[in-house]
Amino acid sequence: MARVFILRWTPCDWDEERRRRALWAEIAGERAWTKFLDRRGVLGHYALAGSDRAPMLLHGAQGAIFGSLFQRQRLGAAPLGDITPSQTSRLVESGRGAELSRDYWGAYLAVLHDTGQDELVIVREAAGAHPIYYGRLGKSMAVFSHAEDFLALADEAQPDFEFLSAFCAQSRLVTPRTAIKDVRELMAGEELCLGRAPGAVAKCVVWAPIANARSFTSEEFDAAAGGLRETVFAVARSWSQTSSEIVHRLSGGLDSSIVLGALKRATTGELLAVNAFPADVAEGDERRYARAAADASDTRLIEVAMSPAHISYERLLDAYFSAKPSRAAMSFTDPTMGRAIAAEMNSPLVTSGQGGDQVFHRLRTPLIAADAWCDGCDLAELQRIMVDTARLARRPIWDVFGAVLKYGLLRQPLASGPFGSRARGCEPDAIKTLLNEHAWARVRAAASPARAMRIAHIMDLQYYHQPNGLNAQFATHPILASQPIIEFCLRVPPYVMTWGGRERALARAAFQDVIPGEVLARTGKGDTTRYHVAALARQLPFMREMLIGGELERAEIIDGVELREALSRDVMSEGSRSGFLSSALLAEIWLRRFYALQRRFVEPGHRPEPPDGSSASSEAPQA
Known part of the structure; x- marks a missing residue:
């Protein structure tokens, strides 16, 4: 992913501007930074790694869009290569994040500079591609992707021990809090607006799951399956046009097999499937299913042996440094998969079935029947859904009936957790507080019970975009974690997604001719x-x-x-x-x-003194 660093100060504050420019010049070092914004109190740079797509620069030096951007009205088409001047003006001056999430989709980070309103706007797309953070630097604000760049300028930065304690208890926390005090992550579907004044920081939600959408009933199951199939195929067509080479990580599970079938129908370039299997234990070996899926789609498959002997946790000491620790960093400890892919293709798009559990509603919970009550299903349909849910959840019908009464009729709130912890000073309430800082928390609270659980899972999709060993080396994207697919699935009630008491029933029906029967029949995952x-x-x-x-x-x-x-x-x-x-x-x-970074950056003589009037240019910077 592109390395991005943006400084924002009040226009015409010459002292602050000189100070920040001098400090930036010092820490930029020998990295190949490209300047894309330098006007009215905004200085923006980016640096690309070998696999990074060059950003789409907006007309009139009004910003840039990093990543891949597709038009909503042309679902299935290639990514945009340019935005016209009129589109740029509308996007920057009025539409901003709301227009981006309505008219476009993709895996993007948008940086928009509205010089008329003196506002810098940052937009992160719905599934959370391109992690981005922001924090204060004296009288300025910094927006950054790599924490190392921020710490180089932040003399007084401190760790957030409350967050670190919570992380030890629950490592997949989805919260804007970070491990650096007073630094926040811009979450999926959010827009950050930085005005001209030092304290002018505003944040709003431009995309969020709709709490209780219901576009399909149980009687419309076949129509919903057809719509899901069409949407997944179209999204796969769009992503297949971002690279002439695609490597698909094929576990042999339902979700990765669906994506492989969709990519095979979409791509005109080279498609390779790769399966990772544990070399030293039979447990977790899913090559049988991966081979069947690859044969069904007539795709070449390579099998990569993974061994604990390949893993070294010491590699974490040199891995990507983010503003918060992440479980995804564990992938840096074993380079085996990256080496195997690199030996086959030069610069592929690496895809997977990740996100399928979240969007296809892989839940076995009695709460599904409670949603049917909340939706006002008639008694005959409610009874059928309760029986289906009991079969799915493998629970007595009376447990399902109790869930309907408790969470449907009485609408009691769902409990959070449980959060087991061996960390001191981290009570369950502290974790709940961090989770509730997420902008979608209110939407989740307003949703029916099973939908609330599904929204929590959709929030978790941005985990797949956290820095990891593969996206540090290749362009990657989990196809199913794409906005059109997410939105379509959210329109389908949970009891339609699991119609007949079958886990991921809608996905199985939609792609039953795409994947082999033995994969279609699977309900579990390989145990590792x-x-x-x-x-x-x-x-x-x-x-x-x-x-x-x-x-x-x-x-x-x-x-x-x-x-x-x-x-x-x-x-x-x-x-x-x-x-x-x-x-x-x-x-x-x-x-x-x-x-260690703090010690490095505060060494005497590391930073330059802010230039005084005698050494600085006599010409004032242009506002």
């Missing part, structure tokens, strides 16, 4: 517990070195006695302990790197 426990066990010496007496223990975020017990080899088989240790390691390494 033994593989990950074996990997963790091999890394215990390094984990002990990092965690025992480390920064987290010194900050009293984790208890030293419990930590040493958890690090004993004879309890590594417990999932809760291994999960806690992995999260704690990620937080520990993040904190160590934070302090």
